[in-house]
Amino acid sequence: MSPSRCVTAVLAALAALVLAGAPGAQAAPRRAAVQTISYDASRAAELTSLVDQAAEVWNTRVTNVRLVKGTAGVSVSTAQSGPAPGMSSCVGCTRGQITLYRNQIKQSGAGTLRVIVHEFGHILGLNHPQDIGNCDKVMAGGRCENPYPNADERAAVDRFWGRPRPQARPAPRPADENRTLRAPALVSR
Template sequence: MLLRRVAAALVAVFALAGVQLAGATPAQAAVKVLYYDASQAQEFIAVVNQGAQIWNARVTNVRLEPVTAGRTPNIRVYADNGWPRTYTTSLGNGYWYMGREAVNDGYYKPRIAAHEFGHILGLPDRRTGLCADLMSGSSAPVSCTNPNPNATEAATVNRSFATSATVAPSAYAWVG
């Protein structure tokens, strides 16, 4: 009985002093790292890296990193003459194309890259026409140079990776 009272008194003293005891708060989930391979993105490798960094600066539960030797990438990025498009196999996994047709039409390359990464991160096209909405894609004007996800888009990605949400395989394509 005396031992319990002493232990309770020590806990109270530590709490008043601001000392946090182990197990006092729930453990934070580890950041999910997704590896991408941009080696086949041809002249767009730098802009693919920029698109990844845009997401890394705005979300906390997932991080996009270039694939390192010995690892299998979650994401593969290609370049071709068509429209940008993404094929997901599950949340955080799939491949996408940096299509030259959109680039040649004047769409902002970093926006295209960030948008396509957005699909891999679980976001669908919204086609709102608003430049403030990254996932509005080609429905925003060609003059739109905003490559950043808005607060709702970033929060949705954070929530999906915090809960390990499942996303069905999908295909997304820009429409000219």
């Protein structure tokens, strides 16, 4: 091999090494596995299928966490009357309770699916925003029908569960939950 061909061969070998190494060097840090939260809707009575729909609303819109049917985890039940249309026992947690109160949902004027998506939103790590009654946000409560979280809410859930160790937070207080879910809808136009 002539000296120049030798140099060319060495350069080619180096280039191949650099190219082979590049994707590894630039790859994002390894992601944690998707967090799974099981929920049990067997005590949700007539709202069982809406509970499944609410889980599906989140599952089709976030990627770092998934709600799956199961017997441990978050138990969802209904009761006739309580302190607010719905309550969740913690924020950002894999074990807890959601309770849905029929009379208060009816009185609130909010869509039932929206209320359930809201309660799952707490389980998934979301608190109430400032603009209570904004129908674009499921966490803003209000007399609204829209059951779909907006882009900010979806991103916040993915951020929360994308952390190495998501920390559970205390549940919203019943009075705050009631005020939020029964607030008038904000008029944006």
